[in-house]
Amino acid sequence: MAERSETEEVKLLGMWASPFSRRIEIALTLKGVAYEFSEQDITNKSSLLLQLNPVYKMIPVLVHNGKPISESLVILEYIDDTWRNNPILPQDPCERATARFWAKLIDQQICVAAMKVVGKVGEERDAAVEAARDLLMFLEKELVGKDFFGGRSLGFVDIVATLVAFWLMRTEDLLGVKVVPVELFPEIHRWVKNLLGNDVIKKCTPPEDEHLAYIRARMDKLNIKSA
């Protein structure tokens, strides 16, 4: 358990259904850091959020002893740099670089490709699904022979990739198209089972029923047909 002074103040401005917000909760919980969670209404942004993240105006924002940090990958690295127990990133520079590379691929390409599947039909959808699968295949290959991306235990890439496990893969049922079928992605499916066996992940993942109801409601609002 990290030792900290009594006046240490950790606050997280987040949103219960956001994968980016949940990542931060996982990291803080893994390191045993006590924090105050402030649920934000992203459709009606608070003046506090706008003050603490004027550039992006988005959650999550971590506030540590009054100093705000935004952008989930930046926050994760800050947490690892500040609370040195249970490291999230590997020690070896080459492995660290590889972890950062995968995180970027997930956020900048896989996430974007997955979003492109939503609201599409027919040939357009097929093409979007194929593009997403091509990228996911890199993650599939990376998992061969490993329990987690981090090796024997959870690491940086696993935390970032929860976006795939609990957002992309949960939305599949609602979209009516399996972007990540087990026949094509047996390693990813095995990895998700490993994730679900971890107490911290279980604690920090939105409850499935509520989550699906929320996604369905959002799809309805955006006039996207749900299965």
Place this chain on the structure above:
Amino acid sequence: MNQGEQVKVLGLWGSPFSKRVEMVLKLKGIPYEYIEEDVYGNKSPMLLKYNPIHKKVPVLVHNGRSIAESLVIVEYIEDTWKTSQTILPQDPYERAMARFWAKYVDEKVMVAIWKACWGPRSEREKETKEAYEGLKYLEKELGDKHFFGGETIGFVDIAADFIGYWLGIVQEASGVTIMTAEEFPNLQRWSKDFIDNNFVKEVLPPKHELAALFKAQFGSVTSD
């Protein structure tokens, strides 16, 4: 550096991403072998081997292991060679701020500038406004500091190399003006100091060659 330590950079002469890596290696006094890649023509077997996922430059190859993505490479160089010239601050909060602003330059400002200059005509006004606003945030963040990194060149300065050198040339060639000296005095001052740095100067592509490259590109664009 160890005997037999081998550092190779696969790069592209005109690319700001490629140059970020070379700047940092020069700043830290790390010798390397540079290999020019014909990225738009014939990608070499070496490039396809060392960056199979993106097939892009820059790629750093160190003792046979490869790293891709310019800012990931810069952090790798920082993690691996502990020299007196550091690129990132020691303090975790300062490091986080450096990473935040570098990401902002890379993912928002540069993208908006690209689209403002090269994007579909219908989008250019919107993208120019976004690029302008992004540069305003950077102008404010820089303030009266010598560099984004303080007294010496740091992570954000390296990430912003396009703004420091390429942007002026692109603006001239495209006729799109986003950053002016009057509206961005801090960035103007910073860019002069940045490109005047000996290590940065050493790797920057010649202005006339870049200008010719962009004029050729924009020649076809401005006709629509």
